[in-house]
Amino acid sequence: xxxxxxxxxxxxxxxxxxxxxxxxxxxxxxxxxxxxxxxxxxxxxxxxxxxxxxxxxxxxxxxxxxxxxxxxxxxxxxxxxxxxxxxxxxxxxxxxxxxxxxxxxxxxxxxxxxxxxxxxxxxxxxxxxxxxxxxxxxxxx
Numbered sequence: 001x002x003x004x005x006x007x008x009x010x011x012x013x014x015x016x017x018x019x020x021x022x023x024x025x026x027x028x029x030x031x032x033x034x035x036x037x038x039x040x041x042x043x044x045x046x047x048x049x050x051x052x053x054x055x056x057x058x059x060x061x062x063x064x065x066x067x068x069x070x071x072x073x074x075x076x077x078x079x080x081x082x083x084x085x086x087x088x089x090x091x092x093x094x095x096x097x098x099x100x101x102x103x104x105x106x107x108x109x110x111x112x113x114x115x116x117x118x119x120x121x122x123x124x125x126x127x128x129x130x131x132x133x134x135x136x137x138x139x140x141x
Contacts (some may be wrong), residue, residue, distance in 0.1 A: 042081070046111065053110055053111070055071060055109075056106065056107035056108070057082055067123050078108075104122040107122075110136040
């Protein structure tokens with residue numbers, strides 16, 4: 001029973017499926033690499049015992065957005081640890097021995113020789129951030 005319409009429909013479906021896979025798979029890989037690259041860079045820096053800042057944030061936090069603007073205005077190099085990336089978020093906070101349930105965002109962490117040296121949380125004013133950055137100013141930015 002070879003109905004020409006059925007075969008034509010089947011061939012179109014297969015072609016559409018192949019085209020969809022050709023488009024979706026590379027986009028998925030780009031998306032995955034984009035997020036894993038950022039966290040991989042942070043982990044690499046921690047393993048290399050570098051001095052750095054880590055900004056702990058979440059998407060729907062208005063205070064977090066203000067702190068990010070302040071950090072950008074100070075032209076400080078920092079890594080972003082976002083709550084939406086739960087697995088990485090939990091791993092890194094555990095690495096710093098921080099209790100996830102007791103964190104108040106936004107938080108800024110200063111890491112020295114790969115270990116958390118100091119942090120401030122519940123940041124709500126520019127002076128607090130500026131003082132923290134000046135206290136732990138990093139070289140070679």
